[in-house]
Every structure is written in C-alpha cells, then in structure tokens.
Amino acid sequence: MHPQLEVLLQIQDLKGQQRELAEGDDARQVEAEEFHMNVEDALRAIDQKLEELEGELDPPIRARYKRMSRSYHRVVVPVIGGNCFGCFVSIPTSVSSDIRSNDRIHHCENCGRFLYVIG
Amino acid sequence: MELREFFNKEAVSLDLKGESKDEILKELIGLLGLDEKSEGILFKMLKRRENLGSTGIGRGIAIPHCRSLVVNRLRVAFGRKPGGVDFKAIDNEPVYNFFLIVAPPLEVSNQYLPVLGKIAQFAKEPDVPRRLAEITQPEDFLALLEEKGF
Numbered sequence: 001m002h003p004q005l006e007v008l009l010q011i012q013d014l015k016g017q018q019r020e021l022a023e024g025d026d027a028r029q030v031e032a033e034e035f036h037m038n039v040e041d042a043l044r045a046i047d048q049k050l051e052e053l054e055g056e057l058d059p060p061i062r063a064r065y066k067r068m069s070r071s072y073h074r075v076v077v078p079v080i081g082g083n084c085f086g087c088f089v090s091i092p093t094s095v096s097s098d099i100r101s102n103d104r105i106h107h108c109e110n111c112g113r114f115l116y117v118i119g
Numbered sequence: 120m121e122l123r124e125f126f127n128k129e130a131v132s133l134d135l136k137g138e139s140k141d142e143i144l145k146e147l148i149g150l151l152g153l154d155e156k157s158e159g160i161l162f163k164m165l166k167r168r169e170n171l172g173s174t175g176i177g178r179g180i181a182i183p184h185c186r187s188l189v190v191n192r193l194r195v196a197f198g199r200k201p202g203g204v205d206f207k208a209i210d211n212e213p214v215y216n217f218f219l220i221v222a223p224p225l226e227v228s229n230q231y232l233p234v235l236g237k238i239a240q241f242a243k244e245p246d247v248p249r250r251l252a253e254i255t256q257p258e259d260f261l262a263l264l265e266e267k268g269f
Contacts, residue, residue, distance in 0.1 A: 001156040013164050013187045016224040020186070026232050034239045035174055035182075036209055042171040049167060074224065076188065102156070118157075118191045 001102040001116075004061050005076075008114055011053045011065070012076040018046045019073065061105065068112055076114040087111035120230065122237050123264040128257035130196040135217070140169065140206050143198065144183060147219040150196035157189035161221060175208025180242040184220040184235055193222045193230050195238075197260055199251060216251045218242070241269045 020027040021039055031037040054062060068075040077086035082096050089110040091099070099106050099117050106115045130150045137143040144165050148158050164185045168174065175181040196219040203213030218238045222231035241247060244267060254260050 006156065006160060009160055009188050010163060012224070013160070013185070014167065016186050017164075017168070024232075030232055030235055030239075031172075034176060034236070035172055037172040045171055046167075078188065078191065080191070116188070118189065 002105055004058060005102055005105055005114070005116055007053055007056045008061070008065065008076045009116065011050060011057075012074065014046055014050050014053065015073075018043060018050070021046070064107075064112075065114075068114075072111075072113065074113070076116065077108075078118050079115050080118075084108040084111060084113060084115060086113040091115070120233060120237070121264075122234065122241065122269040123261055125193060125195045125230075125234060126197060126261060126264065128261065130194075131257035131260050132196075132198045133201075133254065133257065133260075135198045135200040137200065138204060140204065141166070143200060143204055143206070143217060144169075147183065147196050147198050147217055150198065150219070151190070151194050151221070153189060160189050161185075161187050165219075169207075173207040173209065175206040175210075175214045176239065176242060177208055177210040177212070178242070179203065179208075179212060179215040179248050180218070181206050181208060181214045181216070182218045182220065182235065182238055182242070184231075186222050186224050186231065188224060190221050190223050193220070193226060193234060195220050195234065199254075201252075216242075216248065237269060241267060 021043055028039050032039055079091055079099055083090050087110050099115055102116050108115055135146050137146050148161050164187050165183050168185045174183045198217040200215055203215045206214035208214050220235055250263055
C-alpha cells in the first residue's frame with residue numbers, strides 16, 4: 001500500500017470517529033455510559049492526532065485533501081464493484097485494475113475523492 | 120438482530136497467547152483474516168481508541184471497537200486469555216475475555232452501535248464471566264450466546 005494512502009486511511013478513520021462522537025448522540029451515549037469515556041477530552045485528543053497525521057502528508061496530497069474536505073465528509077472512499085463509493089460513478093477499467101494493489105494514489109475522475117480497494 | 124448471527128467459530132480463539140494489551144489486540148485482529156496492511160491500520164485505530172479510554176468494562180471483559188475503512192462490513196471476534204492480561208480496565212482487574220467489533224464508516228443496516236450495545240449487555244449478565252471461563256471449544260461460545268438469547 002502506498003504510504004501516503006495509508007496515512008489518508010488513518011486520517012479518514014479518525015475523522016469518522018470524530019464526527020460520530022461529535023454529532024452522534026447514540027455513539028456519545030454508548031461511549032460515555034458503557035466505557036466511561038470523557039467525550040470532550042476524546043475529541044480534543046483526536047483533533048491533536050489528526051493534526052499530526054495531516055502533517056505526515058506530502059504537501060500536494062495534503063492540499064488536495066484539505067480542498068476536498070471542504071466539500072465532502074468522506075474524502076477517501078473504496079472502489080466497490082468498479083464504482084467510486086463516494087459518487088457511485090463507474091471507474092474506468094484501466095484505472096480499476098491499477099487501483100487493486102493500492103500502490104499508487106488514485107482519484108475518482110468524477111468527484112476527485114481518493115480511491116482505494118479493500119484487501 | 121441477534122449477536123450470534125455475527126460470530127463464526129473461525130473468529131473465536133479460546134487460548135490467546137498475547138501477554139500485553141498490544142499483543143492481544145493484534146491477535147484479535149488476526150482472527151478477522153485481513154491483509155497485513157489492513158491489520159496494521161486497524162491496530163493503530165484500535166490503539167487510538169484505547170488511548171481515549173480503555174474498553175475494559177470490568178469483570179474481566181473488554182470490548183475493543185472502532186470503525187475503519189479497512190473492512191467492508193461489520194466484523195466481530197471473540198478471544199479468551201485464560202491467565203488474563205492487564206488491559207487498564209475500569210476496575211483495574213485483569214481482562215480474560217475480549218470482544219472485538221469493527222465496522223466500516225458507512226453501514227447500510229447501521230448495526231455497529233446496536234451490536235456494541237448488545238455485547239455490553241451480554242457482558243453484564245451475572246454468570247457470563249464464569250460461563251466464558253468454562254467453555255472448551257468455539258461452538259460452546261456460540262451456544263452460550265444462543266442460550267442467553269443473544
């Protein structure tokens with residue numbers, strides 16, 4: 001897997017967790033009641049980690065990530081059944097077979113999201 | 120929705136070898152049969168969740184959980200460490216039983232939180248720690264879930 005794609009996946013996972021804790025009442029409740037999590041502290045810690053991870057991105061990738069983040073919650077999406085799982089538009093076969101190894105950074109030609117294939 | 124529908128015996132280990140929190144997490148992840156890179160990403164995510172507060176809920180039970188892009192459907196695993204391990208649980212006691220839950224960021228059927236809640240509920244049953252200590256094969260674990268109505 002391309003190291004930058006690995007960082008992007010980590011960022012996206014953390015952003016998902018951040019959003020769920022910040023906006024999801026059920027998630028906040030489960031984490032606070034069952035696991036005694038201090039949700040506000042957790043959100044601050046996630047923010048800090050996100051900043052660290054974003055610092056690991058190469059400048060052009062970081063710039064693209066930041067730009068895309070302004071439009072979409074999910075900037076890194078899987079290719080499922082040959083379709084971008086962000087905009088659901090079909091990925092050209094030539095690109096689709098190249099993505100399979102996750103060794104290069106690919107974007108959806110339609111929506112611009114970063115693409116990967118689940119192993 | 121029943122918990123036993125999500126478990127299969129291949130994702131049950133009654134003899135975890137790990138001696139530390141990290142080793143146990145890696146072993147649990149190994150039960151999901153992901154590729155190496157995905158395992159690494161998932162480990163980091165679970166560690167980050169643990170750093171926000173241990174998922175050891177007491178009575179020898181922990182429920183490590185997170186959402187991650189490395190899975191395309193909800194995945195669960197169960198592991199037992201007969202000697203117990205320090206998991207920084209809420210009650211500061213060793214943890215013997217581990218339920219791993221991983222879900223993709225988007226799920227059509229939205230099962231992640233209900234499954235997490237059900238496992239927590241199962242874990243609170245008074246005799247569950249003892250019953251989990253008694254099981255001898257993965258099928259017994261599935262049978263226990265069924266017997267308890269989970």
